[in-house]
Amino acid sequence: MSDQRLGVSGRIAKAFQDTELTPLLALIALLLGLFAIMVTPREEEPQIDVTFANIFIAFPGASAGEVQRLISIPAEQVVSEISGIEHVYSVSKPGMSILTAQFEVGEDSTAAIVRLYNKIYSNSDWLPTQLGVAQPIIKPKGIDDVPIVSLTLWTEDPQRGAHELQKIAHAVEAELKRVPGTRDIYTIGGPDNVVKIQLDPQSLAGYNIDLDELKQALLAANSSAEAGVLVQADQESSVQAGVFLTTIEEVSSLVIGVHNNAPVYLRDVATILAGADQPTHYAWLGTGAAAEQKGITVQGEFPAVTIAIAKQPGRNAVDIADDVINKFNDLKGIIVPDGVEVTVTRNYGQTADDKATKLIQEVITVTIAVVFLILLTLGWREAIIVGAAVVVTLMLMLFASWAWGFTLNRVSLFALIFSIGILVDDAIVVVENIHRHHKMGGKPLKEVIPMAVNEVGGPTIMATLAVMAALLPMAFVSGLMGPYMSPIPINASMGTLLSLLVAFTLTPWMVLKMMANQNYSASSKSSSSQNNGLYDFFNRVIGLFVLSKSARLWRWLLLLFMMMLIAASVGLGVMKLVVLKMLPFDNKSEFQIVVDMPEGTSLERTAGLLRELGAHLATVPEVTDYQVYVGTASPINFNGLVRQYYLREGSEVADIQVNLVDKEFRDRDSHEIARSTREPLQKIGQRWGGNVKIVEVPPGPPVQSPIVAEIYGLDYDRQLTIAKQVRTAFEQADGVVDIDDSVEFPAPRKVVEIDQQKAALLGLSQAQIVAAVRMALAGEDVGYLHDHAVKYAVPLRLELPVSDQRDLSEILKLRLKNSAGNFIAIGDVVNVVDTQREQTIYHKDLQPVVFVTADMAGELNSPLYGMFDIASRLNDTSIEQFFFSAPILPVNDSIKWDGEWQITYETFRDMGLAYAVGIILIYLLVVAQFRSYIIPIVIMAPIPLTIIGVMPGHALLGANFTATSMIGMIAMAGIIVRNSILLVDFINEAVARGVELEEAVIRAASVRAKPIVLTAASTMVGAMFIMDDPIFNGLAIALLFGILVSTVLTLLVVPVMYYAFTRRKYS
Known part of the structure; x- marks a missing residue:
């Protein structure tokens, strides 16, 4: 075939099949990938750029209502004018206004805080300073304020207490700050150092x-x-x-x-004491039943303080965590005396490294599995060629991911595993077609390669663009979920494009080097018989719909049968046989217990409840240790950042950080353990009059609470009354737990x-x-x-x-x-x-609001069903309910449902739009390629058929349909269209050569079945290795069952539909 007859793909293959530049480019790609692995920061979860800022404005002596009118409302109006603001919250309590400015996801943190400072201080004239209002204090918060390491110092020495531990911790802080890459370092627990001058009123009066x-x-x-x-x-x-x-x-x-001409000394009228301040909070460490797994050999509860260490933006969490712990170990015996123990109670660097290492191993395993599949079906030479193409593509993907700014985290690495099945497609199609043409004989391999690549080049390019068109719109999902999942569409799209380039450059070069001397004469008969067997099979199956006398009837029956299967599959969701949930819980090594006592409860009584809760936790088999914080907050995680747990302080609040033995050494997952502790702990809390809530690490972006009812109205006292009514509906709903509200106890x-x-x-x-x-x-x-x-x-x-x-x-x-x-x-x-005591007044987006919150732990285990159950119970009331946006002007009593519902609605709405945009783009691409409005409908017909596999697959395995399941469905749109394009392109070429239409559609299915099944099997192999991950289990099920069913149906539906739509044209 001359260069004039070759297309772009054929010319590229011809240029790179026999040049010394090709292996050098492959070597450079490998080196770039290794470089990316070494320099890319490792983190367990994607770092979402979400910026908060708390604004504290003191108004000593003012009532909550006065603070609201004179401080909070004017401040909210000023802050709401800032560009990039998503929500403005305020809390008005006696003597203090606390505002929270929440910026939109993705806003540059530094620029956002600068805008906030400028706005606040350029409008400072609204603060009535003559009334004694203090200047605003602005404290920004972001993802980098979450500590990656926490070190808990404790002692069983009765001569030492929390005060001495705090002194040691403060000395340690200064040393740890010298570790490069560290950011905020602070200590929680222990009373402050103070010189008390305790006055004697009688002596003061006596000395005048x-x-x-x-x-x-x-x-x-x-x-x-x-x-x-x-x-x-x-x-x-x-x-x-x-x-x-x-x-x-x-x-x-x-x-x-x-006095009386004699000096009066301070010691004459006061007692001077130096030491610990009066406790305003307590902290201690308790050991659990699995403490020995963590190297703790004693049982009990011991005074403790915790040092929390955060990292600077963009730094490698793994390296910094290791450096911090090594530095601390160097301080033992120098600053940290004997008798003071340390327990690493948080190490996100270690969990990130473990997750990254495991996923990189899975990437290697999936690659080997795919290569082995090619070995069994095509041969060892072809397997090596495809394997090399996949490895080079993965290395280029890693480099491109680093250049884009992604870190090595669970989502970006799962994107690699998910992509392997897609990456291998181009190489398989090219190698299989060269393999098939070479078996025909008659021409040297050097001439066969450009011709074979050129034959599948057009549809392969089109198929690659179709996959990218399906995936890329997902990168524009809004809210917290968008940047959390963005590595999947972006990395997979980049990988798809890179795999196309590798298939057209490296693959022809390797084929020429490895298959030039291969003799197919021995296997030609076997290959011919296999082809004849496939042809006979498809002739019988497809012939029923195109050759038989009742072919028209069979085609209508096929259509009816497909429609019934789709309807039945959708019905599984309607019947709740498949439960809709944002994301399932992950299997973590920690969870949190948040405790609220009635307002006005003493610190000692709250501590008494926590002692009893700790005694129960010590009996849980999987618990290694727990840290109790009374009157203050524990070191925050991302969930605590969004929920603003760091603002929790006071004698009536407390929380417990519970650490579990590594998941490899326990049978129950963290969600099951947390659920099992809920009932006994809440019974203990009820005896003490406290509200005990179990808070698990969310599997994705966190929310204020899984179920949130925001109550709006024109009268705040009326809103408080409605909140009690709504709370009653919460308590009556099945499976709704951890119910709480913002109504305060009358202290x-x-x-x-x-x-x-x-x-x-x-x-x-x-x-x-x-x-x-x-x-x-x-x-x-x-x-x-x-x-x-x-x-x-x-x-x-x-x-x-x-x-x-x-x-x-x-x-x-x-x-x-x-x-x-x-x-x-x-x-x-x-x-x-x-x-x-006055009620605290809450505002959200300039409107007074009262919150009622809860979680879901019933059989369905999805907050959406609990929310709809509660909403249905409130239908008979006069309360107006809003599900998508808050009322602009709440003339009537109203509820806006928020929490996991809001992020689920926004995510599935945006993913649905991304799905629609992807389908439209695919249609436009196919129209441009085939110059027909009808053929694209045939090519895209298998897309809705994926649901026939996806929904029954979830029902069969008892899995929730989650956001990652939706990602799998969107990705399949591109994958399935790729197969359809290969079939239709073959049919068009066959008909152009004079083959009868009926023969062309049967021959297309038989010839293209092998590469189509191989690419589908490769994607399914990759999906199988994701099955054990709780978060991406939905993605794996969608790909596994969706591709299995749709691939089988594609080989039948596309040829039959093509025949039905074009038979009159060719008759």
Whole structure:
């Protein structure tokens, strides 16, 4: 065949089949792939660029309603004007407004925070500073704030406690910060270091010293400054005036006044104590039944602190985690004394490395399996050629993935495994066609290769573009799910294109080198008999629909049968035999227990509940250890970042981080273990009056809660009432668990009201009384001890003895000096009024809202069914329900359903649109190729047939239909169209050579059956290796059953439909 008769593919094959450049390019591709493996950061999950920012605005003394009106609402309006903002939340509580600005996924974090700062401070005039409103404090949060390593220091030595552990941890922090690539490093647990100046009110009055005088004396004595430079004898000497307080003795010996011409020392009116602050939180480590698996040899609960370490953006989590742990080990015996133990309670670097290593091994295994399949069907030479093409393509894919900016994570590596079945298609089609033409004999291989490649080149290019057209639209899925799954469409599309280039360049070169001297004479009869056998089979099957007298009837029956199968398959979902779920739970090595006690619960009572919960966890066989955090939050994960668990603080909140033995050493998965602990733990919580929720690591992008009801209206008290009604519906629904709401328990509150007229007559100001009461209850910092041996400043805190802090009557006996120099008791000018703590007011997107949340743990195990069950129970009420978007102006009482439903709806909506766009693009491509409006319909007819395999496959294996199942269906659209194009192209060429149409359609099925079945089998082999992954199980089932059924049907339906649509044209 001359160059003039060769197309693009044939010319490329001819140019590269016998040039020294081809092996060099292949070698370069291998080296680029190895480079990518070494330099690409490894992470367990894709790093989604999601940016949050919390804005804290203090308004001391203001009520929640006043904070809402004067701070939260104006601030929300300002923040909502920023470009790229997706949601604005606010929490208005007495004395504080907390706003959360959530930017759209993919917004550049630095640019977003700069816009936020500019907007806040350029509009700072809306803050009524004359009312005492503080300047806003902005704290950005993003994915890189999630610690990748947490080290828990604990001790069984009764002489050591959390305070000493915290000191050690602070010293360790400074050393770990020297590890390159680390970011935030902080310690959770342990009381802060403080110098307590516990005042004796009687002694103060006896020495005629007032609180204000005492504070001023302390501040004046603890001052120092560079006074200037002294020049003497041509020598400059710097002069420092005064020195700071550095020791407890210096503080105790301070002269704070004079009484009867004698100095009054601070120790005369107060007890000075240096050490741990009054606990505002507790932390401890407990050991589980499987503790020895982690090297823990003792049982019990021990005081602990946890050091959390985050990494810088773009750095390799595996390397940084290893470096941090190695650095810590070097500090043992130096900074970390004997008797202080350490347990690695989080190592996302290790889990990322384990996952990446396992998946890379699976990539190798799948490649070997595919090569072995080719070995059995075509021969060992062909197997080596196809294997080499796949390896080179994979290496180029790895390099392209690194260049695109992806990391090596479970999704990007699963994209490789998923792609192998697609990558091998081009090589198989090219090799098989060369193999077939070479067997015919008559021409040297060097002439056969360009001709054979040219024959399948057009349909192969078209098929490659069809696969890309099906996959690429998925890259534009919105929300958190889009970037999470984006490595699949992008990597698979790049791989498909690269595999085409390899098939046209490297494959012809290898065929020429390995098959030039191959003699087919011995196998020609066997090959001929095989071809005759396939022809006889398809002649009998397809002949029924094109040759028999009742062919027309059989074609209608085939159509009816296909329609019935499609309807039955769809019915499996309607009948809930196949459950729809966003993503199934993964098998992790951790889960979390979140505890909420009624507002106003003491820290000690909350700790008591946590002790009992821990005692039960210690009996769970798979638990190695657990960390308890009372009054504060544990180190956050991505789920905690989105749910803002890091803002949880107060005596009524707590959580437990539970670590499990590695999944290779347990029979139950983490979801089953978590579910089994829910009932006993919640029974314990109910006895204590607490709400205990089991929080598992979500399998994909996290949400506020699996089931969320957002209640809107015009009256907040009415919204709170409706929330109780909605919560009742939640409790009645089957399988709905972990129910909670944002309605707060009516905790007691005391208001110290000042009789201003009486106070004025007695010479006291309200500010003076307020400051005294605040100091008496919470203490007041009046400077810092300048101790060079500590990392954090040690405050000098004025306070009353702990026993007096708990008795308001003792505080009211505190005497203040009036303007005349006389002492007046606070109780003489105040009245104490008992009331209730105000409700916190929540806003979302400028509207007041009340949340009711829950999870699903029933038989269906999908929050969607729980949500629809609850919604149906509320149909008889006057509450208007919204499922897709919140009401713009909630004139009536209304509910917006959110949570997993919202992300599921958005994901499947966008994937459905991507599916439709892909089909339209495929249609346009096929129209352009075949210059017909009818033929593309024939080619695309097998696409809906994939559902005949997908849905029954899920039902047969008891699997949920998930987002990854949908990805499999979309990918199959391109894969199946590839097969159809090969069939139709062959039919067209045969008819053009004068072959009868009936003979052409039968011969197309028999000739193209082998490469079609081989490519389908290769994809199915790849899918089988994904089956054991909980997340991508749906993708594997969709590919396995969908391709199995659709491939078989394609070989029948496409030839029959082609005949039905074109028989009059050729008659």
